[in-house]
Amino acid sequence: MPIPRIEDLRDRRSRTHMGSRLWNQWCLVRVCIAHARIRLLVMAAILVVGAVLFMKLESHEFGRSLFYTFALVFGEIPEEFPKSGPLQVVFFLFPVLGLTVIIEGIVDIALVVRDRRRVERRWCQMLASSFRDHVILVGFGRLGFRTYTILRRLDQPVVVIERDANGQFLEELRRDGTPLFIGDARRESLLEDANIKAARSIVIATDDDMANLETALDARRLHPQIRVVLRMFDQDMADKIGDGFDIHLAMSPSALSAPTFATCALAPATVNSFIVGDTLLAMQRWLVRHDGPLGGKTVAEVMREHGVMVVRLERTTGEPNVCPSPDLRLEPGDGVLLQGPVETIERLRSAALSEAAGGSTLA
Incomplete structure (x- = not known):
């Protein structure tokens, strides 16, 4: 089970549900309406003024007067040319005014739809304001x-704040319709635009330790109950910050990756490793052999007798089985992913090598 590449994650990214997509489009429509509100008000004023003139000078009821004005706006002649001077002006002026307002509005809205970045911030504010229990992600590098x-594969709503307007992955984000704010997350206004008071957590993953810490403190001040996950390159500082500032999780990428580097150097079959408390746990790929320590045993027996867990089972006859049933019996040729303390797995591997030439682990 190799670590997925960026390209693999891009290909497998989850799609938002239809309801979410419709809501995104509705927010865009609202932004377009707000963007064209002045023209809409001008059009409404033209219709009302025209209707009032027809009512006063031609003694028509309001509905007919409004219809005549609407027809004039689109260049249609609703009745014979009037004898009243003011209505004659209306007959000449309203088609020009109305068509000008309509054409300008259509062109402006078309430009907004074509290039959402013109109103991206307002659209994202409107969309983020509808989120509840979402995750705010600060920093959109690798x-x-x-x-x-x-997070998207888990159907979790996300709001992203990124400082670099030319970031490598921003187009992917925009295609997914996820709210994106360009700027420095240390500005409180950006956190408020991301609707931080309704968020469940904030993940701060930029490459600037001090900026990350400042953003975390601002987030905690604006929303004292928010869960803060903080990236720190200095593990000693990360430990102190986690304890001293009540940060839920402060992680150093180097500290997280070091166990995997070390165990992969010792055992080629290692997929991943991590430290829990003072225990170094590893995940290794194994091939079940009939004369090996795993052959013929159930998943529960492997755990009970050898102290390791079978977290994934692969058979040529079916799809991979993650967290297989405890009663499932392992068969020769099965590929399994074992997880347990490194010392325990190494003892099991040594026993397997002594029982069968070539061992039972996958190279």
Whole structure:
């Protein structure tokens, strides 16, 4: 189970549900209406003034007067040319005014729809304001993109804040319809635009430790109950910040990756490793052999007798099985992913090598 590449994550990113997409489009429509509100008010004023003139000078009821004005706006002649001077002016002036307002409005809205970046901030504010229990992701580099992809696969609404307007993955974000704010997250206004008071957590993943810390403190001040996940390159500082500032999780990428580097150097079959408390846990790929320590045993027996868990089972006859049933019996040729303390897995591997030439692990 190799670590997925950026390209693989991009291909497998989850799509938003139809309801979410419709809501995104509705927010865009509202932004377009707000963008064209002056022209809409001008058009409404033209219709009202025209209707009042027809009512006063031609003694028509309001509905007919409004219809005549509406027809004039689109260049249609609703009745014979009037004898009244003011209505004669209306007959000449309203088609020009009305068509000018309509054409300008259509062109302006078309430009907004074609280039959403003209109103991106307002659209994102409107969309983010509708979110509840969402995750705010600060920093959209490689780590931010991987985090975002996993959150979307879990159907978790996300709001992104990124400082670089030319970021590598921003177009992917815009195509997904996710709210995006360009700017420095240390500005409180950006956190408020991201609707931080309704968010469940904030993940701060930029490459600037001090900026990350400042953003975390601002987020905690604006929303004291928010869960803060903080990226720090200095693990000693991360530990102190986690304890001293009540940050829920402060992580150093180097500290997270170091166990995997070390265990992969010792055992080629290692997929991943991590430290829980003082225990180094590893995940390794194994091939079940009939004469090996796993052959013929159930998943529960492997755990009970050897102290390791079978977290994934692959058979040529079906799809991979994640967290297989405890009663499932392992068969020769099965590919399994074992997880447990490194020392325990190494003892099991040594026993397997002593029982069968070539061992039972996958190279």
